[in-house]
Amino acid sequence: MADPLLIIEDEIFLGREMRRYFEKEGWQVFWAERLADAEQLLNDDLNPMVTLADLNLPDGNSLDLLDRSREKGLQGEWIFLTAYGSVPDSVRALRLGAYDFLEKPCEMERLAMVVRSAGRAARAQRRVADDTSQHSRRYGPSAFLGTSMAAQRVREILQRLAQVPYSGLIISGETGTGKGLAARILHYSGLRREGPMVEINCAALPRELLESELFGYEAGAFTGATSRHRGLVEQANGGSLFLDEISEMDLDLQAKLLKVIEDRSLRRLGADRSIQVDVRFLAASNRDLDALVAEGRFRADLYHRLSVVRLALPVLRDRKEDLQELVPHFVAEFNAHAGKRVRHISPAVWAALEGYDWPGNVRELRNVVERGVLFSEGEDLPLEWLQLPGMSAAGHCPAPGSCPLDDRQQIILPIDGSMDLDSMEREILARVLQSTDHNVTQAARILGTTRETLRYRIRKYGLANEEL
Ligand SMILES: Nc1ncnc2c1ncn2[C@@H]1O[C@H](COP(=O)(O)OP(=O)(O)OP(=O)(O)O)[C@@H](O)[C@H]1O
Numbered sequence: 001m002a003d004p005l006l007i008i009e010d011e012i013f014l015g016r017e018m019r020r021y022f023e024k025e026g027w028q029v030f031w032a033e034r035l036a037d038a039e040q041l042l043n044d045d046l047n048p049m050v051t052l053a054d055l056n057l058p059d060g061n062s063l064d065l066l067d068r069s070r071e072k073g074l075q076g077e078w079i080f081l082t083a084y085g086s087v088p089d090s091v092r093a094l095r096l097g098a099y100d101f102l103e104k105p106c107e108m109e110r111l112a113m114v115v116r117s118a119g120r121a122a123r124a125q126r127r128v129a130d131d132t133s134q135h136s137r138r139y140g141p142s143a144f145l146g147t148s149m150a151a152q153r154v155r156e157i158l159q160r161l162a163q164v165p166y167s168g169l170i171i172s173g174e175t176g177t178g179k180g181l182a183a184r185i186l187h188y189s190g191l192r193r194e195g196p197m198v199e200i201n202c203a204a205l206p207r208e209l210l211e212s213e214l215f216g217y218e219a220g221a222f223t224g225a226t227s228r229h230r231g232l233v234e235q236a237n238g239g240s241l242f243l244d245e246i247s248e249m250d251l252d253l254q255a256k257l258l259k260v261i262e263d264r265s266l267r268r269l270g271a272d273r274s275i276q277v278d279v280r281f282l283a284a285s286n287r288d289l290d291a292l293v294a295e296g297r298f299r300a301d302l303y304h305r306l307s308v309v310r311l312a313l314p315v316l317r318d319r320k321e322d323l324q325e326l327v328p329h330f331v332a333e334f335n336a337h338a339g340k341r342v343r344h345i346s347p348a349v350w351a352a353l354e355g356y357d358w359p360g361n362v363r364e365l366r367n368v369v370e371r372g373v374l375f376s377e378g379e380d381l382p383l384e385w386l387q388l389p390g391m392s393a394a395g396h397c398p399a400p401g402s403c404p405l406d407d408r409q410q411i412i413l414p415i416d417g418s419m420d421l422d423s424m425e426r427e428i429l430a431r432v433l434q435s436t437d438h439n440v441t442q443a444a445r446i447l448g449t450t451r452e453t454l455r456y457r458i459r460k461y462g463l464a465n466e467e468l
Pocket residue numbers: 143144145146173174175176177178179180181182244286362363366460
C-alpha cells in the first residue's frame with residue numbers, strides 16, 4: 001500500500017502540482033490548504049510518513065502543528081518550505097526534529113529527492129519503533145519462564161531492575177541458563193527500551209578486531225581502514241551494550257573499556273577528539289569472575305565497576321520443576337514453527353527429561369524439544385527422538401566422539417534429522433580435538449577458525465579436556 005504524504009500548502013497552483021507529482025511517485029497524497037484542515041486530518045488518525053508543509057499559512061505557523069503532532073506521538077518526517085526563511089524558524093524547525101528546511105522557489109526534482117530520502121528515513125524509523133514495541137512485548141520479565149523459587153526470584157529482580165537506572169551489570173550463569181535472554185529482558189523492559197540494544201560476543205573475535213569493533217576507527221587509522229567506522233559502544237548510545245563472555249576480553253582492552261565507562265566518552269582509533277556516549281553496559285560470563293579477578297586474569301576495577309548490580313542465573317538441574325513450564329512452552333513454539341500438533345507428553349518422556357542433568361541447561365532442553373517436535377508424527381512427543389546422552393533408543397550418536405570416523409579421517413554425520421546443527425558442531429569439535437590431542441592451536445587451524453572462537457565453543461559445548 002502507498003505511504004501517506006501530507007502536503008500543507010495554501011498556494012493552489014503549487015499544491016496541485018505537488019499533489020500530481022507525488023501521486024505519480026507512488027505516494028498516497030493528502031493536501032490541506034490550511035493548518036486547521038491538516039490538523040483535522042491528523043486528528044482523524046492520518047499518520048503521514050512524510051509531511052511537506054509551507055511554513056507560513058493563513059491560519060498560523062506550521063511549526064506549531066509539528067510541535068502538537070509530536071506531542072500526540074506521531075513520528076513521520078517533516079520538510080518545511082518557506083519563502084520567508086528566517087534563522088529563528090529554521091533553528092526551531094531543527095530543534096523540533098524537522099528533516100529539512102527548503103527555500104521557495106524550490107525545483108521539483110530537488111524537492112522530490114528530499115521527500116524520497118525523508119521517506120526512507122521515516123520508514124526505517126517506523127521499522128525500529130515496530131521492532132521495539134514487538135520486542136518490548138516479547139521480552140517482558142515474564143519471558144523468563146519457570147515456576148521454581150529460583151526462577152521467580154530472577155523475574156522479581158528483572159522486574160525491579162526495569163525501573164531503575166544503573167550503568168553496569170554482570171549476569172553470571174552456566175552456558176544456556178538464559179544470560180542472553182535476561183540481557184534482552186533488561187533492555188526491552190527497562191528505561192532504555194527506546195534506545196538501541198547492541199550485542200557482541202567478546203570470545204568470538206580476535207583482540208584487534210574486538211577493539212576496532214567496540215571503539216570504532218577513523219579512515220586511515222590502520223591498513224585497511226578505508227572509511228570511518230562507528231564502533232558498537234557508539235552504536236549503543238542511548239541504549240544498552242551487551243558484552244557476552246566478557247571474561248575473554250584482553251586485560252588492556254578491559255582497561256580501555258573501564259575508561260569509557262568512567263569518562264562516558266570514547267575516542268575512535270586514529271581520532272584526535274573524544275565523543276560523549278551514554279550507554280548501559282550489560283556483561284555476561286559463564287566463568288567465575290571472582291576467581292579470575294583473584295588470579296589476576298580479570299581487572300578488579302572493571303569488575304567492581306560492572307558488578308554494582310549482579311544477577312546470577314540458576315542451573316536447570318537444580319530446578320527441574322521448571323520443566324513443567326518450559327517443555328510445553330517450547331512444544332507450543334515449535335508446533336507453531338513447524339506446523340506440528342504435539343499435545344501429549346507421556347510419563348516415559350517426562351521421566352527421561354526429569355532424569356537427565358541438562359549440562360547445556362535451557363538451551364539444550366530447547367534443542368531436544370525442537371528435535372522431538374520436528375520428528376513427531378502425531379500428538380505425542382516421541383521418546384525415541386529425545387536422544388539424551390545415555391539413552392540408546394534411536395541408535396544414533398548422542399555422546400560426543402561416538403560418530404563413525406572413516407579411514408580418511410572424515411566424520412560421518414547422519415543427515416536424517418536425528419542430529420541438530422548444534423549437536424553436529426559439537427561432534428565435529430569433539431572429534432577434531434580428540435585427533436589433535438586437545439591441542440587448541442592445531443584444532444583451530446584444521447577448522448579454519450581462531451583460537452578464541454574455538455575456546456568459546458569448547459566451553460559452550462562443555463568439551464573441556466577432562467570431559468573428552
Ligand atoms: N528461563 C527461560 N525461559 C525461557 N527460555 C529460556 C530461559 N532460559 C533460557 N531460555 C532460552 O534458552 C536459549 C538459550 O538461552 P541464552 O542464549 O540466553 O543462554 P546463555 O546463558 O546466554 O548461553 P551462553 O552462555 O552459551 O551464551 C534461548 O533460546 C533462550 O531464549
